[in-house]
Amino acid sequence: MTKSLNSNFKRQRRNQKSAQELVDGILSGNKADLAQGITMLESSKPEHHRMADEIINGCLPHSGKSIRVGITGVPGVGKSTFIEAFGNHLIEQGHKIAVLAIDPSSQKSGGSILGDKTRMETLVRKEEAFVRPSPSKGSLGGVAKATRESIILCEAAGFDFIIVETVGVGQSEIAVRGMVDFFLLLMLAGAGDELQGIKRGIMEMADALVITKADIEEKTKVKAAMTEYKNAMHLFPPHESDWIPVVSSCSAISGEGIEKINEIIGSYANTTKLNGFFDKNRTRQDLKWMEERVNELILESLKNKNGFQEKSNELATKITQGKISPFRAAEQLLKDLNIT
Ligand SMILES: Nc1nc2c(ncn2[C@@H]2O[C@H](COP(=O)(O)OP(=O)(O)O)[C@@H](O)[C@H]2O)c(=O)[nH]1
Ligand SMILES: [Mg+2]
Incomplete structure (x- = not known):
């Protein structure tokens, strides 16, 4: 069985809903779907990230x-x-x-x-x-x-x-x-x-x-x-x-x-x-939220870059051996990945 077939099979077996199904359930006030949606947000598994994003986007216009x-x-x-x-x-x-x-x-x-x-x-x-x-x-x-x-x-x-x-x-x-x-x-x-x-x-x-x-x-x-x-x-x-x-x-x-x-x-x-403070405060919170989200997305895309893990491990070894300072190593990592 291929990997994706396998995960589809698992999803069906556990009766796990799709992002859209969860959004529909949440919008209709279903607490079980709300709980499951929140579980997705809390999950550290990368395969849940996309689903969490879809759920948030589906809910935002109604928040x-x-x-x-x-x-x-x-x-x-x-x-x-x-x-x-x-x-x-x-x-x-x-x-x-x-x-x-x-x-x-x-x-x-x-x-x-x-x-x-x-x-x-x-x-x-x-x-x-x-x-x-x-x-x-x-x-x-x-x-x-x-x-x-x-x-x-x-x-x-x-x-x-x-x-x-x-x-x-x-x-x-x-x-x-x-x-x-x-x-x-x-x-x-x-x-x-x-x-x-x-x-x-x-x-x-x-x-x-x-x-x-x-x-x-x-x-x-x-x-x-x-x-x-x-x-x-x-x-x-x-x-x-x-x-x-x-x-x-x-x-x-x-x-x-x-x-x-x-x-x-x-x-x-x-x-x-x-x-006017109520709205001003919420807008300010939204801007801060966007800023945090941008940082998160940048970090995520950086870590998904080819060679990130290898380079990062390589430099970590050098730090352990005292061959490079942590400060230099960070700069070197971005240079090696063609970011700076
Ligand atoms: N007498 C009395 N006891 C309270 C009151 N509020 C909380 N308690 C007690 O204080 C303890 C701690 O309460 P809890 O709500 O768990 O505190 P938390 O850690 O701040 O969430 C519990 O034993 C409660 O029963 C109150 O208004 N009056
Ligand atoms: Mg408490």
């Missing part, structure tokens, strides 16, 4: 009609539990919500995936919700890329409220900030921000800072923390959106303050749509 919200905060602060409560509230309001996650730490432990899904127990069973944990493989860059593309697919499937959960440590916030409209930081009343490991830069990116677990903290403590954070937020330069970040509190267990957060996000969307 964009949602509000995209990023949620961050240190592990254990209560993000997933919040999303469970908030998501159920949104569904009651008539929304369809998709939850995506970027959690670089879950790649090592693999544990938080299960944790997150069990924290969203009622949400995952709802027809109007789609919950997708962080991919368990790949670099932060790769995971972030897949998440950005997954947003497009979710929107094409009719989800009008997209939530991206990320862990409040390291680079993943910046990646998420670059793909959402609104950025929400969850904090606790008890601990100071140093203790909570939240960097100033993350606080500065937030459109709202919400103190959660208000049910287990004394009211006075929650109030004091809110005042403290309000004062701290005042010291940051004003947001380009002209939006003044809001400090609020909630409990994902009692439901107190959950509705208010939806109002805050609604008010943000109104304000920034009126003053």
Whole structure:
């Protein structure tokens, strides 16, 4: 059997759909097809790349009609539990919500995936919700890329409220900030921000800072923390959106303050749509996305060039033997391949 016959046979046997079939399924709101489409985006197999591109292109004209919200905060602060409560509230309001996650730490432990899904127990069973944990493989860059593309697919499937959960440590916030409209930081009343490991830069990116677990903290403590954070937020330069970040509190267990957060996000969307920032921000994100995609395509075409692997191996050996500097080797590689 030839190779292509063999792979056709395999595809049929596994009942795997074509890109067009998946796009049609996604556009009709089929969650199984959406899940399979996202699996293609996350795949590192070169034979899936073309299919992923076709799916994205098929979905793009039907995307964009949602509000995209990023949620961050240190592990254990209560993000997933919040999303469970908030998501159920949104569904009651008539929304369809998709939850995506970027959690670089879950790649090592693999544990938080299960944790997150069990924290969203009622949400995952709802027809109007789609919950997708962080991919368990790949670099932060790769995971972030897949998440950005997954947003497009979710929107094409009719989800009008997209939530991206990320862990409040390291680079993943910046990646998420670059793909959402609104950025929400969850904090606790008890601990100071140093203790909570939240960097100033993350606080500065937030459109709202919400103190959660208000049910287990004394009211006075929650109030004091809110005042403290309000004062701290005042010291940051004003947001380009002209939006003044809001400090609020909630409990994902009692439901107190959950509705208010939806109002805050609604008010943000109104304000920034009126003053033009909403669209400006999305356009800027699109331009950045294009830039990243160009870099990716250049790299891909370069690596597909004849002799790339051999030359690259040859030079690697020379570096190991101390015969050439890494800097020179990189230049040499491009020269040998006739690129510079
Ligand atoms: N009392 C109370 N506990 C909460 C609340 N939100 C989360 N928790 C608990 O805090 C722990 C961590 O929550 P989780 O949502 O997994 O945090 P994440 O790591 O930020 O996603 C769990 O045991 C939750 O039950 C809340 O509003 N009130
Ligand atoms: Mg979580």
